[in-house]
Amino acid sequence: MNRLRIAEYHFGNFPNTNLSGFNLLIKRVLSTPVLELVASPSVPLPSTKNEKPFMRWEIQEDQIEVQTPAKLNLYLEVLGKRDDGFHELETIMTAIDLYDLIRIRKLSRDESSEQIRLSCKWITVKRFDKSTSEKRGTVLGTDEPFGDLPTDKSNLVYRAAQIFFSETGIDARVDIELLKLIPSVAGLGGASGNAAGTLMAINRLFGSPVGKQRIFDLTAELGSDVPFFVNGGTAICRGRGEKTTQLRSFAKLHFVVIRPYFGLSTKSVFSKLELPNDVEQLNGQSIQHFGENWKSSLFNRLQEPAIFAAPEIAKIIETLNQSGCIASQMTGSGSSCFGVCESPEQAKTIANQLRSQRIGFVYSCQNLPDFSVPF
Numbered sequence: 081m082n083r084l085r086i087a088e089y090h091f092g093n094f095p096n097t098n099l100s101g102f103n104l105l106i107k108r109v110l111s112t113p114v115l116e117l118v119a120s121p122s123v124p125l126p127s128t129k130n131e132k133p134f135m136r137w138e139i140q141e142d143q144i145e146v147q148t149p150a151k152l153n154l155y156l157e158v159l160g161k162r163d164d165g166f167h168e169l170e171t172i173m174t175a176i177d178l179y180d181l182i183r184i185r186k187l188s189r190d191e192s193s194e195q196i197r198l199s200c201k202w203i204t205v206k207r208f209d210k211s212t213s214e215k216r217g218t219v220l221g222t223d224e225p226f227g228d229l230p231t232d233k234s235n236l237v238y239r240a241a242q243i244f245f246s247e248t249g250i251d252a253r254v255d256i257e258l259l260k261l262i263p264s265v266a267g268l269g270g271a272s273g274n275a276a277g278t279l280m281a282i283n284r285l286f287g288s289p290v291g292k293q294r295i296f297d298l299t300a301e302l303g304s305d306v307p308f309f310v311n312g313g314t315a316i317c318r319g320r321g322e323k324t325t326q327l328r329s330f331a332k333l334h335f336v337v338i339r340p341y342f343g344l345s346t347k348s349v350f351s352k353l354e355l356p357n358d359v360e361q362l363n364g365q366s367i368q369h370f371g372e373n374w375k376s377s378l379f380n381r382l383q384e385p386a387i388f389a390a391p392e393i394a395k396i397i398e399t400l401n402q403s404g405c406i407a408s409q410m411t412g413s414g415s416s417c418f419g420v421c422e423s424p425e426q427a428k429t430i431a432n433q434l435r436s437q438r439i440g441f442v443y444s445c446q447n448l449p450d451f452s453v454p455f
């Protein structure tokens with residue numbers, strides 16, 4: 081699979097994938113109509129009648145599937161460096177409808193000697209093939225397109241399951257399949273969403289022994305961005321990123337996201353940051369009106385060090401601006417950048433134009449509501 085071909089892939093609804101092995105999974109990721117929620121009647125549904133849900137669930141007796149979203153940072157200021165080596169942040173994150181899929185299945189002792197068995201695959205979807213009207217999904221090898229996916233405790237999904245078992249003392253075995261559509265080392269929070277989704281889903285699969293507040297606390301041990309994915313929606317996140325406050329009724333925004341052909345490590349971007357003296361905290365007023373004034377409020381302090389490491393990022397932001405986006409910037413520590421569009425139609429049109437420019441993997445998406453499924 082060469083890079084240029086992958087660039088033509090994007091995420092969308094492709095109901096009739098026909099691929100042995102992952103057929104069912106891909107179908108579920110891709111065929112869920114926009115307005116349909118997949119969940120058992122025992123799970124109270126989020127009040128998202130006219131919107132895509134933040135996370136999607138399907139629960140059976142011995143198995144649970146969850147689709148976990150990505151995020152964008154609409155604002156990111158670094159307030160200073162802390163004694164523990166982390167940076168004090170003030171960031172506004174919004175969840176977007178680009179999903180990975182995680183399936184967790186209870187195993188008997190005969191089926192597995194390990195407590196946690198994890199398998200991972202990149203999946204990507206071929207664009208609608210007009211000539212045949214055939215809609216196909218494509219499963220890529222683990223080394224494509226965004227690098228290896230570890231299946232041991234260096235994967236946050238594995239660590240989330242480990243934390244659940246050590247927290248509860250439950251002696252059980254699980255098989256976890258992780259199907260990834262969200263690009264990695266991209267500033268999109270894919271792995272963080274996977275970690276939060278796994279912890280919440282495994283808890284649910286074993287009868288919810290851990291309460292929501294404790295789940296929230298445990299997610300902070302998994303990574304700075306992970307707590308955001310417990311509630312999703314749009315939130316202001318402080319501290320390392322783990323102190324979240326929901327920004328309810330936030331504007332519905334439409335985006336074009338580009339993940340360049342390279343990723344950036346969070347650690348290395350932070351290490352290149354030189355903080356100016358004029359760092360300012362958001363005040364209550366500016367947070368309150370961020371949803372209305374987002375155009376002039378978009379900001380990312382990490383963009384400059386990321387551009388220093390990878391000047392192509394400046395070019396991608398310029399391309400997004402020139403293609404008609406209202407405003408654009410990098411998300412998180414990069415490497416992905418996003419442009420804000422007037423409408424879903426404009427986002428799709430711009431995404432299609434940009435795909436032909438071969439500057440990266442291009443997605444059109446929108447932000448998502450809060451996750452209101454109680455524990």
Ligand code: C5P
Pocket residue numbers: 165166167168169302303304305319320321346347350
């Ligand atoms: O918490 P997480 O594992 O996502 O952080 C990855 C790296 O990013 C940290 O090791 C640290 O170098 C940097 N980081 C930081 N300040 C934060 C979040 C992350 O310096 N608030």
